[in-house]
Amino acid sequence: MPGGRDDAAADHVSGGRRPGKSGTREQILAAARTRFAESGFDGVSVRAIAADAAVDPALVHHYFGTKRNLFAAALALPVDPETVLAQVRAVPVDEIARAVLRAVVGLWDSPQGAAVIGAFRTVLGGGDPQLIRSFILEVALKEVRARVDTPPGSAEVRVSLAASHMIGILVARRILEIEPLASMPLDELVERCAPQIQHYLTGPIEV
Amino acid sequence: MPGGRDDAAADHVSGGRRPGKSGTREQILAAARTRFAESGFDGVSVRAIAADAAVDPALVHHYFGTKRNLFAAALALPVDPETVLAQVRAVPVDEIARAVLRAVVGLWDSPQGAAVIGAFRTVLGGGDPQLIRSFILEVALKEVRARVDTPPGSAEVRVSLAASHMIGILVARRILEIEPLASMPLDELVERCAPQIQHYLTGPIEV
Numbered sequence: 159m160p161g162g163r164d165d166a167a168a169d170h171v172s173g174g175r176r177p178g179k180s181g182t183r184e185q186i187l188a189a190a191r192t193r194f195a196e197s198g199f200d201g202v203s204v205r206a207i208a209a210d211a212a213v214d215p216a217l218v219h220h221y222f223g224t225k226r227n228l229f230a231a232a233l234a235l236p237v238d239p240e241t242v243l244a245q246v247r248a249v250p251v252d253e254i255a256r257a258v259l260r261a262v263v264g265l266w267d268s269p270q271g272a273a274v275i276g277a278f279r280t281v282l283g284g285g286d287p288q289l290i291r292s293f294i295l296e297v298a299l300k301e302v303r304a305r306v307d308t309p310p311g312s313a314e315v316r317v318s319l320a321a322s323h324m325i326g327i328l329v330a331r332r333i334l335e336i337e338p339l340a341s342m343p344l345d346e347l348v349e350r351c352a353p354q355i356q357h358y359l360t361g362p363i364e365v
Numbered sequence: 366m367p368g369g370r371d372d373a374a375a376d377h378v379s380g381g382r383r384p385g386k387s388g389t390r391e392q393i394l395a396a397a398r399t400r401f402a403e404s405g406f407d408g409v410s411v412r413a414i415a416a417d418a419a420v421d422p423a424l425v426h427h428y429f430g431t432k433r434n435l436f437a438a439a440l441a442l443p444v445d446p447e448t449v450l451a452q453v454r455a456v457p458v459d460e461i462a463r464a465v466l467r468a469v470v471g472l473w474d475s476p477q478g479a480a481v482i483g484a485f486r487t488v489l490g491g492g493d494p495q496l497i498r499s500f501i502l503e504v505a506l507k508e509v510r511a512r513v514d515t516p517p518g519s520a521e522v523r524v525s526l527a528a529s530h531m532i533g534i535l536v537a538r539r540i541l542e543i544e545p546l547a548s549m550p551l552d553e554l555v556e557r558c559a560p561q562i563q564h565y566l567t568g569p570i571e572v
Contacts (some may be wrong), residue, residue, distance in 0.1 A: 281541075283489055294543065326533020329532050337521070342522075
């Protein structure tokens with residue numbers, strides 16, 4: 159079925175179907191990495207990245223779908239962030255910590271986790287932290303921030319404290335492998351840590 | 366005063382006074398890094414390291430003082446861990462989190478902090494985590510662990526959870542630079558985070 163080759167969606171899913179243009183995807187990714195690292199996720203348009211890569215913006219969408227997916231690709235994330243975000247969005251505000259922990263640690267523990275950890279280690283080891291920082295604050299925790307801003311103006315502090323604990327759990331569990339945290343069953347980890355993280359998100363706080 | 370050259374303590378402080386033997390110190394350090402990485406701090410004797418480096422154990426003490434100092438040198442720590450430990454030892458058990466946070470974050474914020482962060486990043490970036498893990502558990506938190514084992518058997522869980530939050534604060538503040546945590550005054554950081562860490566150390570817990 160030669161006609162099927164023109165289907166952009168199918169092309170996107172199967173990845174790199176056009177033999178003569180295999181460099182285009184890499185050009186777009188390189189431009190995206192530079193731009194996102196300079197300006198963060200919110201500060202960059204798909205149009206600007208397309209211009210840097212000297213391609214039509216439609217081609218960026220063709221290869222990567224949404225801007226969020228492009229960002230995930232720039233970070234070498236093996237999963238669509240939306241998968242995690244949907245789980246967090248589905249719960250009431252006083253269960254956010256539990257949902258975030260379960261989703262994020264669950265991801266790190268999953269077969270795809272190794273690639274995420276690899277990308278994270280690269281940044282921790284000396285790469286520009288802007289990409290990961292932007293991912294955490296502008297993609298992963300953006301909706302959480304909007305939901306926990308009580309009293310008004312407290313959300314930034316709340317989210318940065320909660321993020322610090324999340325990051326620490328991930329580093330201790332999957333990079334430094336500190337026991338018994340490293341091999342603690344996910345359910346137990348959630349029971350032990352969610353209350354502390356939830357306290358940062360919705361507990362009493364001075365601004 | 367040529368006689369002064371034989372004073373081991375002075376030699377240790379001034380560092381590398383013997384022109385013909387400058388390789389000895391590095392040989393000892395290399396042996397120490399390998400041994401500590403393989404077996405952790407507690408699992409290695411100064412005698413074994415000296416044997417690996419083919420030097421007399423007295424020479425190890427001559428160059429590095431205590432085994433703890435040798436470990437610090439292997440980790441490229443610019444400070445004697447005892448400086449931090451003494452501050453933590455001085456407080457009652459229900460103020461340990463506050464003391465640890467103040468001492469450790471204070472160290473990272475100090476002029477010597479950059480070297481500590483550099484050593485930490487090297488490990489996070491892909492080095493063997495055994496050295497840092499051993500440092501955290503067997504040197505930095507050993508005395509804390511002994512003091513928080515209530516009910517008996519809970520100390521390992523308590524310490525690994527508290528360590529994970531500490532690690533996260535350090536990564537978020539000094540590597541990813543997540544605001545407002547990154548530029549939060551130390552006093553404010555201690556006020557906000559000490560209760561959560563203290564909860565892990567001495568709060569109610571199921572084993």
